[in-house]
Amino acid sequence: MTQKETVKINAEFNYEVKEENLKWTFGGKDISSWKTWSPDKKDYSGQEFLKIENLKINTIKDESGKLKSIVTADLNTDLLYDTVDLSPRSIRVKYPDMIGNYDLKIEDTSTNTSFKNTMKLNVYDSYRKYDELKPELDQIFKNAKSNIYLNYESIGKSVEGRDMHFVVMAKDKSSVDKYLNETVPMMLENPEQLQQKIKNKALGDYKIPIFINNIHADEAPGVDAQLDLLKKLTTQDVIKYKTLDKNNKETEVELNVKDLLDNVIFVMSITENPDGRYYNTRANANGFDLNRDNGYQTQVETLSIVEQIAKWNPVSFLDLHGFVKGFLIEPCTPPHDPNYEYDLIAKNATAQAHAMGNAGISNTKYDSYEIPFEDYDVNGGWDDATAAYTGTYALHHGAMSHTIEVPELNQDSVDAFVNAVLGASSFVLDGQDELFISQLEYYKRGVNGEDNRAADKYFVNSKGESIGRPRGNYENFFPEYYVLPVDSKLQKNIPEVQETVKYLLRNGVKVDTLDSDTKVGNTIYPKGSYVVNMHQVKRGYANLVLYDGINASDFKEMYAEIVMNFPDVRGFDNYEVRNKNVFKGKLKSVKSVEKIETKINGDSEKYIIKNSNNDAIKSINELLSKNKDVYVLAKDSKANEEGDYVVNKKDLNEISKKYTLDIEPFKDDIPTLRLREPKVYATGSYSKFVLNELGFKLVNKSEDSNIIIDDIGSANPQ
Ligand SMILES: [Zn+2]
Structure with missing residues (x-):
């Protein structure tokens, strides 16, 4: 549908045929009745979509003297939507209906003899529907070279129960086991020691993960690029691609796959949004944009993906999106979340963005890319001051993390992704020690409770002036502890505290409980209170969830920010503690959260x-x-x-x-x-979801309801 094609036709009849007797059909419809999309009439009544050209009938005598006719022709397809790029939303919703296998049939109406061949009409060559993904992954696994380890796992089910395909590719299984069971615990417990081991070459061989993801399933190239890339990496010894060197001169890279897998583990979440891929939608089946849900984590798909990011702690996270005509590669514009160690992000992530951009444009028709961090105005409106996006969420895990927006919906943009990811991979391969040490530096600051002033330069106001982290009267932006009591004297909302503790654990934040009543200042925190000790690698994320937030009102626009501040937004009591070591020796690590039952005291009716x-x-x-x-x-x-x-x-x-x-x-x-059970009619996706979660009985028609919740203004109260 996105490129003009010519199909050569060659059919042999064992008798003489006449052109006027031949009937040409495609998918049971006369060839000439296939028309392109008409944007005015909103139907398929535009130009001719299929044309038979260069038709020749060559009638000859065979050896036995019998006549036979050989029919040759070109079947030319036009652009079904009069464009090579199907990214405009008005078209994007149309093409799924047209994908399919169609019979091209030539019938001699005088004899009823016919020839038939099945052809696939596709969005672009490598486009796969959701149901085609798993069979093709199976095929890729089957055809893979024997010296590559591949593992498939479904990391969860979508709202409608479809599998979230997840592929790990590595040199061997022991590399993956070693990373998850030895390297990660060291990263999280003692990043400084791990840095030393790398510097002293005492760690030996080690591998670090590059995590690739797609969320907006109708931004289709991000899914297909992963399978195309997987095919390349599992069948080729050396992958050649072009890029630009320091002087912007085109140069060829020979990426040795064995070398790559000696240093890198690939983790691929083919699509975080299986229902979206099935229906070709941006949102999941509950109508939620998953790329706004990483902060609140309300959707099942989000829960599965954040768990994986917190588990893998990738050195690099690539979130494959579309469509920005300028081929956008993050990092972002200000304002930046002050909980980031932004000096560490800025340097390496920007360099990696260039590696992606250069590879992305050198092998495709595109000739430029843009990095908002460098190329946009300070008020450019492509900021990362929220964890709502998966790409910015992964920054909190110390990853060089990017949302990448290819320009178009077609094979060119699939190829741009494939090459960009190769560029990102070479970048990690070439800088492995330095990049991993930098991620560990991010973690180390957390463990040491360090508020490093090097990050201040990046926290600016809308005029671009450095304002640093908002420290108030404190020396250190980060507190020593947060305490979340579960005693009704200090806590107004126990269930929400428990939900928040589960949330923190899911996101790799360590939470403890207090083993005895402890007085700090004038407050006695009771035994059993949850405590977040801020001396930990993921303290930045813990702080984002539990602190008040920043005031960024001076910025002209922001992209799609959310207020985190769980204590106020979800309504529970949270205590910031600034005194050092006051809970030392009194904390016990929390592994899971048990629901607190309601105790019924007294004997009232x-x-x-x-x-x-x-x-x-x-x-x-x-x-x-x-x-x-x-x-x-x-x-x-x-x-x-x-x-x-x-x-x-x-x-x-x-x-x-x-x-x-x-x-x-x-x-x-x-x-x-x-009180009678209300019959509630709701209009918008969000209110429906919330009301369902709270156990309200929803009815399908407003006339059957006695309460209407209308958050999109579409209900008829009559
Ligand atoms: Zn997107």
Whole structure:
């Protein structure tokens, strides 16, 4: 569909045929009725899409004197959408319907004799539908050279239950085991020692991962480039590609795959969004843009990918997107998140971006690329001050991390990706020690609690003036600890604290619990409180989740930022501790989080459930769906608020293990109203998702509802 093609036709009839008797069809439709897309009429009624040209019928006598006719012709295909680039959104949604196998048939209507050949109409040569990915991966594994280790794993299921394909390619299995079981623990526990070992050549052979991903599944080249690349790497000994040298002169690189795999492990998340690839959409099946969800992590696909990034701690992370006409390769413009060690990111990631860009343009029709960090204005609006994007999320793990936006949706842009990734790979191969030491430096600052001023230069205001990290009155931007109590005296929302601890663990942040009551200043933190000791490699990410955030209001525009600040956004109490070593020897590492059950004290017939957390809403929705009696307080009282719930003890007993609820006996001294199960009609994807999560019963038509939640303004309240 993105390039004009000529198919040579050669058919032999064992008798004499006449041109006027030949009927040409494609997919059962007359050839001439195939038309290109008409943007005006919004249907396929444009120019001729298929043409039979150079038709020749050569009739000869064979040895036995019988006549036979040889029919030759060219089947020429035009551009179905009158463009070589299918990236415009209006077209991108059209092409999936047209992909498929079609029979080209030549029929002699005078004899009913026919010739048939099946042809595939595709977006571009290497485009694969979701269902074609796994069979092709299997084929790649089968055809791979024997000295390459390949492992397939499904790292999770999409909303609709499709596998998230994940491929690891390395020299051998022991290289992968050694990295995950020996190198990573050292990286996380003692990065400084590991730096020394590398400097003293005491580490021996080691390998570091390059992690490749695609999220926006309708930015199709990012998926196909990974399979194309995998094919190359698993079948060729030496891969040749062109790039530019320091003087911008074209030069050829011979990348030896054995050398590469002696130093690098490839980790490929073919697409983070399987449902998106299936339906050719940007969003997942819940309607969420996964490349805005890495901060909040609400979607199953996001949970799976962040777990893998936190597990692999890649030295380089490449997120394959489209479409920016200038061929965009990050790093980004300001404002930068002050939790990054940006001096360490800026140097190596920018150099790697050039390696990608030079390789990307030297082997394709493209002749330039752009790096927002260098090429855009300070207010350029392509910033990385949020972990919402996967590319910026991976920066928090010390990776040279890039979102890469190819210009077009066609084979040229697939090839640009393949070469860009080869350029990125050569860059890691050539600078392995230096790049890994730099990532370990990022980690080391964390462990040492170091607020290195070298990063300040990169934290600028909208005028480009360095403002450094916002330290307030403190010397160190980072606190010593955060404490998240789970005692109701110091904590208003226990379930949300528990969710946050699970969140932190998933993201590679270490969390401890306090083994005894400990007084710091005027506060006694009770035994059992969660403590985030900020002396750790992922402290920057912990801080992003738990601190107030930055004020970037002076910037003209930002791309698609989110407020993190989980304590305020999710509503729990969080205590910043600035005193050094106050919990030393008192912390025990948390491996998992057990749900805290609701303890029912006293013996009242009815209990108040305070409307204080999401568990309260979920538990009430569960009781209502089971037709249990539920009431709400009709006015405030001393200890309770209008809108708190009242339920029977016997019903509370049934759900108390499942939910963490604030309850107290109900003394019948406050007026109540009976609550009925609401029938909720919601319009937008986000509200539907949230309401489902909270256990509301959703109806499909507004007329069947008694509550309408309309966040996109499309419901008809009549
Ligand atoms: Zn994208």
